[in-house]
Amino acid sequence: MKLGVMLGIAFLFFMLFPMKHVFAETLKSPSVFKDVKWAYDHEASVIDENGWTQAMCATDKYLVCLENGVQGEPDTLIAFYKTDKDEDGYSVPQFSYARHxxxxxxxxxxxxTFNPNTNELIIATGGPSNPDNRGCLMIADADTLEYKRTIKVTDMDVFFSGVDYNSQTNQYVLQMGRSGGYSFAVADADFNILYIIDGVKRVKGTTFQDFCVYGDYIISISYGLSSGVDNYIQIYSISQKKRVGRYYLNFADYEEKREAEGIxxxxxxxxxxxxxxxxxRRIRFYSVTVPIVYNIQADAVNGSVNESDIQVDPQGECKVTYKPDKHYELGSITIDGEEIDVTKYPSEYxxxxxxxxxxxxxxxxKIPKYKIVTSAENGTVSKSKSVYRGNNFKITFKPDLHYELDSVLVDGKSVTIEGDQTQYxxxxxxxxxxxxxxxKEVPTYEIITKIYGGKISEGSKKIYRGENFKISYEADKDKAFLLGILIDGKFVSKDQYKNSYEFQSIQGSHTIQVIYVSDFIPLCIIVVTVIIILITGYIILTIKRRKRRIFKGKKRKRIKKD
Structure with missing residues (x-):
């Protein structure tokens, strides 16, 4: 029950505060260990004749092995030089004995494992014989190899069969053994368990040995109990929380009894x-170099990148492209903690x-915004607005009734406008x-009306340009006759405009005159016209006859002379 509560708390913590997945130099894929041959590297003698190596880690100076002896008696920490130089810089054979x-x-x-920040060795006890050491880790100095302290990590009924420090995340990965099986736990730098990767399965007949963490992968070695010589490497993904590969450990030579113990x-x-x-009894070392990838971790604040985590082969090339969110612009670019010139890399690196x-x-x-203050006289205009730098701002405007656009001033200076423009x-x-x-006010014009023999609607002294204006008229008596309609002194069709005339889209001043006469006047006009026509015809006829008589008289005189 206590274990279940602890796991529940760990799961809740993981859900609320998931691990920040830091990508780092890592395996190109889990399958890089498939079918590889581990080459013999070197060999060392045990210190205790009953000793058997159980774990190994690399510090900044040494390759350190833990040699386990008789139960209950002191164990041995042995340091071998990691390089061909000792502590004082003198040349030594690489991996030669340094101290124990x-x-x-x-x-x-x-x-x-080794924590370079504290310069300490952290040792997983495995299944301890002392019940007080369950849930504990033991600490030794990485230089002197001397014991320092024991840390109680958890009160759960578990033991730790493996431990490794992940420098990229500043976290520990622990392998926990308990009655329900094995699991990996991720702990912070103070050994507080953050979350648990449960259900770590092992192949029947094998036992978990040491492991190391490389990027996202836990690289674990196991030993075949029944055969006595079969060893395996198992790969687990921290992010996927599962095993992603299991491969046979093929060593370059053969020994009748050999256990892969440390990695x-x-x-x-x-x-x-x-x-x-x-x-x-002795310690033999085997090594292999496998393909790896480097990781490019990219992130953008108030923008986006083409990829956030990119894997690149050694000596490879990687292009990172980026773009801002709307209304944002490039502020800074930081490469491995150092700022670079943004003007040289506006959209890619x-x-x-x-x-x-x-x-x-x-x-x-954020792109700066600038205030655009608008105002209008005798009309309306778009409201004042703050506009992002580099953007356009469309100003629309509309005159009040009987007004038209006069000018648009930008910062007090007139700009070019055309016709009845409604925007800028x-x-x-x-x-x-x-x-x-x-x-400005639209120009006005005057309409003057006159009428004879009737009534007419009043004109106006203020008609706005472009407006229509209708004039109605009628005779004084029913038996009156519409003699004519004059617009600006010119007759228009009296049949078309019997009762009214409308000036349309007025562009100037106008006059209208309407003339009515009594209905007997047209008859008189007709009679007079007929008489005039008859008299005119008679006169014309008389003149023609007289001319013919004169012409004939002259002709007879010419004949007599001849």
Missing amino acids: VRETDYEHGNGM CQIEPGKFIISTGVAAP TFSDVEKDHEISIKYK ILENVQGEHAIDVKF
Whole structure:
């Protein structure tokens, strides 16, 4: 029940505060260990004739092995030079003996890791014989190899069969053994368990040995109990929380009794395994170098990147592209903690000849906004507005009744306008502006009306340009006759405009005259016209006859003379 409560708390913590997944230099894929042959590297003697190596880790100076002896007696920590230089810089054979300390019982000592921040060795006790050491880790100094303290990690009824420090996350990965099986736990730098990866399965007939963490992968070794010689490497993904590969450990030579006991990484992509070998007892080391990838971690604040986590082969190339969110612009670019010139890399950055992990962080800042203050006289205009730098601002305006556009002033200066323009676009705003739109009264014209023999509607002294104006008229008497309609002194069709005339889209002043006469006047006019026509015809006829008589008289005179 207590264990269930603890796991529930751990799961809740993980849901509320999930692990920040930090990508780092890692395996190209879990399958890089498939069918590889582990080459013999070197060999060392045990310190205790009854000793058997159980764990191994690499510090900044040493390759350290934990040699487990008789139960209840002190175990031995043995340091071998990691490189061909000793502490004082003198040349030594690589992996040659440096020192050992035998003073403390580390129980089974099934796993070990190095924390460079504290310069300490952290040792997993395995299944302890002392019940007080359940749920505990033991600490030794990485230089002197001397025991320092024991840490109680959890009160759960568990033991730790493996431990490794992940420098990229500043976290520990622990392998917990309990009655329900094995699981991995992720703990912070103070050994507070953050969450648990449960259900770590092992193949029947094998036992878990040491492991190391490389990027997202837990690289664990196991030993075949029944065969006595079969060893396996198992790969677990921290992010996927499951096993992603299991491969046979093919060592370059053969020993009748050999257990793969410890594993660690000593160079990028290079792993070394320590094995216990019987008859005589000794430690043999095997190594292999596998393909790796470096990771480019990219993130953008107030923007986006094409990929956030990119894997690149050694000496490879990686292009990171980025773009801002709306209304943001590039503020800073940080590469591995150092800012670079943003003007040189406005939208992309390329990592070339990659030889390590990189981080690129792009931060976008809010684009400044500028106030555009608008005003209008005798009309309306778009409201004042704050506009992002570089944007356009369209100002629309409308005159009051009987007004028209006179001018548009930008910061007091007139801009070109055309006709009955109703908008103006302020392009590529780079600062504050004042827009003043002025409207003037539309010109007015006069309509003068006159009528004879009737009544007519009044004209007007103020008709706005473009308006229509209708004039109605009628005779004084029913028996009156519409003689004519004159618009600006010119007759228009009296049949078309019998009772009214409408001036349309007025563009100037006008006059209208309407003339009515009594209905007998047309008859008189007709009679007079007929008489005039008859008299005119008679006169014309008389003149023609007289001319003919004169012409004939002259002709007879010419004949007589002849």
